[in-house]
Amino acid sequence: MSNPNLLAATTAAGTTAYLTPGGTTALVLIRNAAASGTVLKINQIVAANVNGSSAVNATVSVYTNGGVAPGSAPSGGTAYPIISTISVPASASLIVVDKTTAVYLLEDSSISVTSGTASGITYTISYEVIS
Numbered sequence: 001m002s003n004p005n006l007l008a009a010t011t012a013a014g015t016t017a018y019l020t021p022g023g024t025t026a027l028v029l030i031r032n033a034a035a036s037g038t039v040l041k042i043n044q045i046v047a048a049n050v051n052g053s054s055a056v057n058a059t060v061s062v063y064t065n066g067g068v069a070p071g072s073a074p075s076g077g078t079a080y081p082i083i084s085t086i087s088v089p090a091s092a093s094l095i096v097v098d099k100t101t102a103v104y105l106l107e108d109s110s111i112s113v114t115s116g117t118a119s120g121i122t123y124t125i126s127y128e129v130i131s
Helices: none
Strands: 012-019 027-032 039-049 056-063 079-088 093-097 103-105 109-115 121-130
Touching (some): 027 039, 039 079, 079 093
Antiparallel strands (some): 012 121, 039 103, 056 109
């Protein structure tokens, strides 16, 4: 397992992903699989409360096991919270990560999200795949 030298990178492709967890257990938002030969630069994560009537708690973590597909429950590894059980007011959004607090997601790791209410938070992540 190695990560590319950022000074020798030949590709940096931007992308955006979305997830609205239908339950209250942790799910993988994005992953960087083992031996991918890439590093993901997380530029922005936004947690938007789509409940409309009440606050919903949100947790976003870097997870040390990147082997499972987005939308699946993390398996094995350890979660390291970026935010933990933060209340997002009704019809509001929380900027979890932006360009001033960028995170690099290394190989064999993922970003997991947990909502306190089923279908209460939509998570949006913007990132660059660098190789």
